[in-house]
Amino acid sequence: MDSAIIIASFAFITAATTPLIQSYIRRQDKKADYLRQDEVAERAKTDNAKLLESQEKLASQNNETARLLVQSNEKSDHRSDVQDAKLDQIHTLVNSNLTAEMQARLVTLRSFLDVSLKYALHPPTMGEAELAELASSIADTRSEIAKLAAQLEDRLQQTQVASEQLQVDLGKDRTKS
Numbered sequence: 001m002d003s004a005i006i007i008a009s010f011a012f013i014t015a016a017t018t019p020l021i022q023s024y025i026r027r028q029d030k031k032a033d034y035l036r037q038d039e040v041a042e043r044a045k046t047d048n049a050k051l052l053e054s055q056e057k058l059a060s061q062n063n064e065t066a067r068l069l070v071q072s073n074e075k076s077d078h079r080s081d082v083q084d085a086k087l088d089q090i091h092t093l094v095n096s097n098l099t100a101e102m103q104a105r106l107v108t109l110r111s112f113l114d115v116s117l118k119y120a121l122h123p124p125t126m127g128e129a130e131l132a133e134l135a136s137s138i139a140d141t142r143s144e145i146a147k148l149a150a151q152l153e154d155r156l157q158q159t160q161v162a163s164e165q166l167q168v169d170l171g172k173d174r175t176k177s
Contacts, residue, residue: 088166099155106148113141 116138126134 095155095159099152099159102148102152102155106145106152109141109145109148113138113145116141 116134120131120134120138
């Protein structure tokens with residue numbers, strides 16, 4: 001009977017201690033699980049702080065980039081205004097030189113027409129072919145004078161319109177400042 005008592009005692013001890021051991025193991029698992037959850041929460045907190053810091057740096061960099069872009073655009077606008085003013089000056093000089101050239105040519109043509117008309121009115125000994133050639137030359141000169149005078153009149157009107165527009169533009173620039 002001794003072995004039956006030992007086996008029964010062993011079964012009793014096993015039956016009595018198994019729930020205690022399992023309870024202990026479950027508590028240890030829960031503690032380990034709580035520690036893991038705490039570690040994960042701490043890592044998440046740290047990662048969240050790093051992410052927030054990174055976002056703040058990115059926002060700061062974006063603000064600086066935007067500031068530099070605005071500054072660059074302002075410089076570019078200023079350069080563009082300066083270039084436009086220089087181009088306007090060049091355009092004005094070229095136009096005034098061309099207009100002066102056209103006016104000088106008109107004066108020359110009118111002088112040539114006057115000489116041709118005087119010559120035609122008091123011709124020395126000229127044949128009919130020479131008189132016809134002179135008449136054709138006078139007609140061509142009159143036509144050229146009319147074209148040139150019309151072009152100069154058109155230039156004068158365009159210059160007046162451009163001058164008025166410049167005054168309007170200058171008025172706009174003053175109101176912007």
